[in-house]
Amino acid sequence: MSAIVKLPTRAAELSPALSAAIAHRSVEKFGSGEDGVVIRVGEARLTQVMIDEAARALPSHEAAMKPLDGPELQAKCEELMDMLAGAAAMTPDDKTLGMRTFALVVGCEDIPRVAFGDGLLRDAVKRFKFFPSVAEIVDFLNERCAAHRDQLARLKIIARSKPTETPTRQKPSPEERAAVAAKLEALRAEKSAQAAQDAAIDEFGSWTPEGAENLSGDALAAFLEGLIPTLDGPKREVTEMRIVELRKSAAMMRQVLAMSEGARA
Numbered sequence: 001m002s003a004i005v006k007l008p009t010r011a012a013e014l015s016p017a018l019s020a021a022i023a024h025r026s027v028e029k030f031g032s033g034e035d036g037v038v039i040r041v042g043e044a045r046l047t048q049v050m051i052d053e054a055a056r057a058l059p060s061h062e063a064a065m066k067p068l069d070g071p072e073l074q075a076k077c078e079e080l081m082d083m084l085a086g087a088a089a090m091t092p093d094d095k096t097l098g099m100r101t102f103a104l105v106v107g108c109e110d111i112p113r114v115a116f117g118d119g120l121l122r123d124a125v126k127r128f129k130f131f132p133s134v135a136e137i138v139d140f141l142n143e144r145c146a147a148h149r150d151q152l153a154r155l156k157i158i159a160r161s162k163p164t165e166t167p168t169r170q171k172p173s174p175e176e177r178a179a180v181a182a183k184l185e186a187l188r189a190e191k192s193a194q195a196a197q198d199a200a201i202d203e204f205g206s207w208t209p210e211g212a213e214n215l216s217g218d219a220l221a222a223f224l225e226g227l228i229p230t231l232d233g234p235k236r237e238v239t240e241m242r243i244v245e246l247r248k249s250a251a252m253m254r255q256v257l258a259m260s261e262g263a264r265a
Helices: 016-023 048-064 070-087 094-107 120-127 134-159 174-204 217-230 233-264
Strands: 028-030 038-040
Touching: 016 048, 016 134, 048 134, 070 094, 070 120, 094 134, 120 134, 174 233, 217 233
Parallel strands: none
Antiparallel strands: 028 038
């Protein structure tokens, strides 16, 4: 088995804030030129600190997408094939294994080095139960690059962005504060008056004075009108409202009766 070659270039780790901005997927932006992909950078607010971090991290992330040099690539392919030969079923003979390793080196000449990073051997053993073809291994390595390729495209946009402007909110003037306070006071007064009226209606809305137990309609309204001079406060206000409603109801009843008699005639 070949000696493990440590990759000289690793992508810089990103802060949680920058990672969240990269992962956001609200707004679509279409890459061009070297990007050549459809990417989405969210509407998360970008600070200058995040933009500076993206610019600093960009070179290492771009380097991680470059292919390995010849000796490194040869060693990594040999290491991968040796691991699969020991883990997968239907392993080819040594001669065929050597030919496939050579073919894999050729097939991986443009595979980004990030594909050969941490977890490669573990992921390969879990992926392949039977010894794979070179094409299957190349597809597997390309899949390992997909997330980083997408992340790099988003990182480029953030590095070229400007900080999100935070709208400035002007403090209200003394006149504006006074106007708002007056409106609030008027609303409180209106609410208090309505509550007092509701309480008075609950208390006096069905009040029936002595002598009016069998009266209704206009007769009850006339009886209550005679008592108005003796009343005051909420009781008088509610009784006056009640008289108006009694007159309306009586007038409506007379109109209904007149229409009914006209229909019979």
